[in-house]
Amino acid sequence: DAGVIQSPRHEVTEMGQEVTLRCKPISGHDYLFWYRQTMMRGLELLIYFNNNVPIDDSGMPEDRFSAKMPNASFSTLKIQPSEPRDSAVYFCASSIRNTQYFGPGTRLTVL
Amino acid sequence: GEDVEQSLFLSVREGDSSVINCTYTDSSSTYLYWYKQEPGAGLQLLTYIFSNMDMKQDQRLTVLLNKKDKHLSLRIADTQTGDSAIYFCALETGANNLFFGTGTRLTVIP
Numbered sequence: 001d002a003g004v005i006q007s008p009r010h011e012v013t014e015m016g017q018e019v020t021l022r023c024k025p026i027s028g029h030d031y032l033f034w035y036r037q038t039m040m041r042g043l044e045l046l047i048y049f050n051n052n053v054p055i056d057d058s059g060m061p062e063d064r065f066s067a068k069m070p071n072a073s074f075s076t077l078k079i080q081p082s083e084p085r086d087s088a089v090y091f092c093a094s095s096i097r098n099t100q101y102f103g104p105g106t107r108l109t110v111l
Numbered sequence: 112g113e114d115v116e117q118s119l120f121l122s123v124r125e126g127d128s129s130v131i132n133c134t135y136t137d138s139s140s141t142y143l144y145w146y147k148q149e150p151g152a153g154l155q156l157l158t159y160i161f162s163n164m165d166m167k168q169d170q171r172l173t174v175l176l177n178k179k180d181k182h183l184s185l186r187i188a189d190t191q192t193g194d195s196a197i198y199f200c201a202l203e204t205g206a207n208n209l210f211f212g213t214g215t216r217l218t219v220i221p
Contacts, residue, residue, distance in 0.1 A: 004153075031207045043154075043199070043211045056208070091153055095207050098142045102153035 004103035006092050012109045018080040021106045024073055025094030033100060034067055034077050035091040043091075049075065082110045113137045113204060115212035122218045129187040131215045133200035138181055140202040144209065145174065145185045148197045157185070157198075187217075195219045 005024040013019055025032050033048040047057040052069045060067070064083070069075040079086055089107050093100040114136040123129045131145075141162050146154040160167045160174045160183075167174045173186040183200050197216050201209040 033208075042213050045208070048208065050207070093154075098203050098207055099144075099156060099159065100207070100209055101156065102146075104153045 004092055004094050004101055006090075006103035006106050008106060009104065010107045010109075012111065013082055014111050015083055016081045017110075018078065019082045019086075019108060019110075021077040021090050021092075021108070023075045023077070023092030023103060025075070025092070026096075026101055027073065029094035029096045029101075030072075031095040031100075032069060032075050033093040033095070034075070035093065036088045037091060037105070038088045046077070079108075082108075084110045086110050113202060113210045115200060115202060115210055117198075117200060117212040117215045119213065120216050120218070122220060123190050124220050125190060125192060127190055129185075129190045129194065129217055129219075131185045131187075131198050131200075131217065133183040133185075133212050135181050135183065135200075135202055135212075137202065137204070137210075138178060140204065142203040143174075143176060143183050144201040144203070145172075146199040146201060146211075148199065148214070150196075154199060190217075190219050192219045192221055 007022045034046040037043045046059045047067045049069045067077045087110050089105045091105045093102045116134045142159050144159040145157045147157050148154045158169050160176050171188045175184045197214045199214045200212045204210050
């Protein structure tokens, strides 16, 4: 298996623009997680899905953030409009049973 | 809520053993994990321990769990320069969810 796939790996955008991050989980995994990592706040869980259904989105910072999982093999995290404080590395992870496997991350820079 | 603490930095000489420590507050986790993050990469699962175990060994890695003191440690024997990375402990909080520690940056000095 190729592991968790994320795209793009790097994204540079200007404040106010819409950003869409993409994730393909490992086939057969029934949980999908979105995390954000910054120097100041460490690793934060934003939202997670079970069988494509959002279970807990309490970590989503504000309404500018939204996440979808239209099917078992694809999820998106959207930021609209983006702000400089959204600059971070965003990770997607998938799991079956208890062990999470992480993607390589998307480094987002908002100017 | 859960609180998971780790020292931020650890430096060791190549060939020595490294011990990375983690303390936590919620003892209800069934599984406890160690992840490794190399520069510019995602988190890689290193090992995990079931809560009813005291110790687990996997090649150069030894995990010790002291449930009474709520203390988890990762020992790396014969530490190599390739072990330089950030190490995260994580506790399973239910529904496949994990709570991560702050991470310990291990630097191996040649």
